[in-house]
Amino acid sequence: MNNELTRAYIIDLYNNPLNYGKLKDFDFSKKGENPLCGDSITIYIKIKKDKIENISFEAQGCIISNVSASILTKEVKGMTLKDFKENFKFESVKEKLLLDLSFSREKCARLSFDILVSLLKDNII
Amino acid sequence: MYKYKKDFPIFKNTKFYNKDLIYLDNSATTQKPQIVIDEYAKFYENFNANIYRGIYRLSEEATSMYEGARTSIAKFINAKSNEIVFTRNTTESLNLVVLSFAKSILKKNDLVVLSVVEHHSNIVPWLILQKEIGFRIEYIDINKESFELENIDKYLELKPKIVSITQVSNVTGVENNIKEIIRKAHLKGAFVIIDAAQSVPHKKIDVKDLDCDFLAFSAHKMLGPVGIGILFGKEDLLERMNPVLGGGEMILSVDQDSCTFKEAPFKFEAGTVNFADAIVFKKSIEYLDGIGMDNIEKYIKELSGYTYENLSKVNGLKIYGQKNNSGIYSFSLKAVHSHDIASFLDEDNIAIRAGHHCAQVLMNRFSVYALSRVSIYIYNTKQDIDNLCISLSKISDLF
Ligand SMILES: Cc1ncc(COP(=O)(O)O)c(C=O)c1O
Numbered sequence A: 001m002n003n004e005l006t007r008a009y010i011i012d013l014y015n016n017p018l019n020y021g022k023l024k025d026f027d028f029s030k031k032g033e034n035p036l037c038g039d040s041i042t043i044y045i046k047i048k049k050d051k052i053e054n055i056s057f058e059a060q061g062c063i064i065s066n067v068s069a070s071i072l073t074k075e076v077k078g079m080t081l082k083d084f085k086e087n088f089k090f091e092s093v094k095e096k097l098l099l100d101l102s103f104s105r106e107k108c109a110r111l112s113f114d115i116l117v118s119l120l121k122d123n124i125i
Numbered sequence B: 001m002y003k004y005k006k007d008f009p010i011f012k013n014t015k016f017y018n019k020d021l022i023y024l025d026n027s028a029t030t031q032k033p034q035i036v037i038d039e040y041a042k043f044y045e046n047f048n049a050n051i052y053r054g055i056y057r058l059s060e061e062a063t064s065m066y067e068g069a070r071t072s073i074a075k076f077i078n079a080k081s082n083e084i085v086f087t088r089n090t091t092e093s094l095n096l097v098v099l100s101f102a103k104s105i106l107k108k109n110d111l112v113v114l115s116v117v118e119h120h121s122n123i124v125p126w127l128i129l130q131k132e133i134g135f136r137i138e139y140i141d142i143n144k145e146s147f148e149l150e151n152i153d154k155y156l157e158l159k160p161k162i163v164s165i166t167q168v169s170n171v172t173g174v175e176n177n178i179k180e181i182i183r184k185a186h187l188k189g190a191f192v193i194i195d196a197a198q199s200v201p202h203k204k205i206d207v208k209d210l211d212c213d214f215l216a217f218s219a220h221k222m223l224g225p226v227g228i229g230i231l232f233g234k235e236d237l238l239e240r241m242n243p244v245l246g247g248g249e250m251i252l253s254v255d256q257d258s259c260t261f262k263e264a265p266f267k268f269e270a271g272t273v274n275f276a277d278a279i280v281f282k283k284s285i286e287y288l289d290g291i292g293m294d295n296i297e298k299y300i301k302e303l304s305g306y307t308y309e310n311l312s313k314v315n316g317l318k319i320y321g322q323k324n325n326s327g328i329y330s331f332s333l334k335a336v337h338s339h340d341i342a343s344f345l346d347e348d349n350i351a352i353r354a355g356h357h358c359a360q361v362l363m364n365r366f367s368v369y370a371l372s373r374v375s376i377y378i379y380n381t382k383q384d385i386d387n388l389c390i391s392l393s394k395i396s397d398l399f
Helices: A006-016 A063-076 A080-087 A091-099 A103-123 B001-007 B034-046 B057-074 B091-103 B124-133 B178-187 B235-242 B273-290 B293-312 B338-347 B360-365 B382-398
Strands: A028-034 A039-048 A051-060 B084-087 B111-117 B138-141 B160-164 B192-195 B214-218 B230-235 B249-254 B259-261 B317-319 B328-333 B352-356 B371-375
Touching: A006 A063, A028 A103, A039 A063, A039 A091, A039 A103, A051 A063, A051 A103, A063 A103, A063 B160, A063 B338, A080 A103, A091 A103, A091 B091, A091 B111, B034 B273, B057 B084, B057 B273, B084 B091, B084 B214, B091 B192, B091 B214, B124 B138, B160 B178, B178 B192, B230 B235, B293 B317, B293 B328, B293 B382, B328 B338, B328 B382, B338 B352, B338 B371, B338 B382, B360 B371, B371 B382
Parallel strands: B111 B138, B111 B160, B160 B192, B192 B214
Antiparallel strands: A028 A039, A039 A051, B084 B230, B214 B230, B249 B259, B317 B328, B328 B371, B352 B371
């Protein structure tokens, strides 16, 4: 958390997460964990016409994994599955995170992205 | 004691964000003084040769330096030289006792007593051997107030063959009265193994006075090199134990069908050993002795009390443990994840440990997943603790 502004932005996003909570109407969900620190995240997703119509998450754990999940869900909501598969990379979340992540913290940041990729792989793509 | 900080070059060399390093992860590993670092170069520039093997002068010199290190370490804990086995670390020392000594005496329905504060290195080797033999394991609980191990009597009534426990917890920093535990266990005929990884760096340890059967510690936690651990074992016990690793230098003779081993401790040191680090370790011991272990104990005790009092004042901070003499404290801060606390502190160039501290049994006992931990050593100062508490208060204010 490299400077005061970034810190304020991150903590605000942590206290007021985007797309938080279980969707009332979802097609698939998947829970993932980082056994190292005990973080766990569940992602819920609603697909319509090959598009991510709605997506949300629930999380327990550190700021970085929470905030990354907010950013991820915001970025991919409305995206076509094809677009996600071909163009969306973890780096797209990382850029928005504005943090200079150490190796160990990068795992926290990746958690929600990895869950989403594996959820889609299991069920759709 | 703060005057010793200047002996450690890392504090001059390492600045992040233009801030001085405040190193408070000494339970994980300590920094090294310049004279210890220089000892490496001195050895490789002047004395390097494989030990025991050569008849030539250089090899004999290196051999005598290696054995000299063994003698110094023996003196340091009041043991005999042939009671000191060089290993890689505390973990390997404990594994050696489990795989050789324990394996040879344990049977299916026997009992081994451990405790809930044990580091994984004093649990996992037992669980591995348990799969093979099927003995039982009981864990001594801790007293809710003092955080010391509870009275051992009821566990001794179960007639354990072995009691294997830590002297100072690497999570709570609380010291157990092992002398009393050893005395009682011996009266009931149990052998006692001590994990002294967090105690030998902090105070004078006398294995004769303690009367423990085995005791393990690591050089890297007491200003020494990584890659050297010590297993102390009573002479007669080491003598009757079988080697775990076989190879060069640990044998007397080998033919196609059989071999005979050297006496202890040499039969446990197969292959080319880490003689360079052992020799460097001697320098760390000399440095510690130069300060005096009694002075170190006094200093750490005082700074530990100061740390406890100041941590306790941070809003929302909860210490899992009691005021102790080791300067090791684990804590939570409001609901902030320990990894976040460590990241925030890192911005102020303050290094602490976050996670389960290789003590998941204790974390479960506390019903937490992870904690933050500070641990001090001789180069830490009240100023370090003040800065730590200022940074922690800033984090506390954010949430
Ligand atoms: C109490 C205790 N036992 C054992 C160990 C293991 O030491 P090593 O990693 O040097 O084998 C540690 C290290 O953290 C420790 O704190």
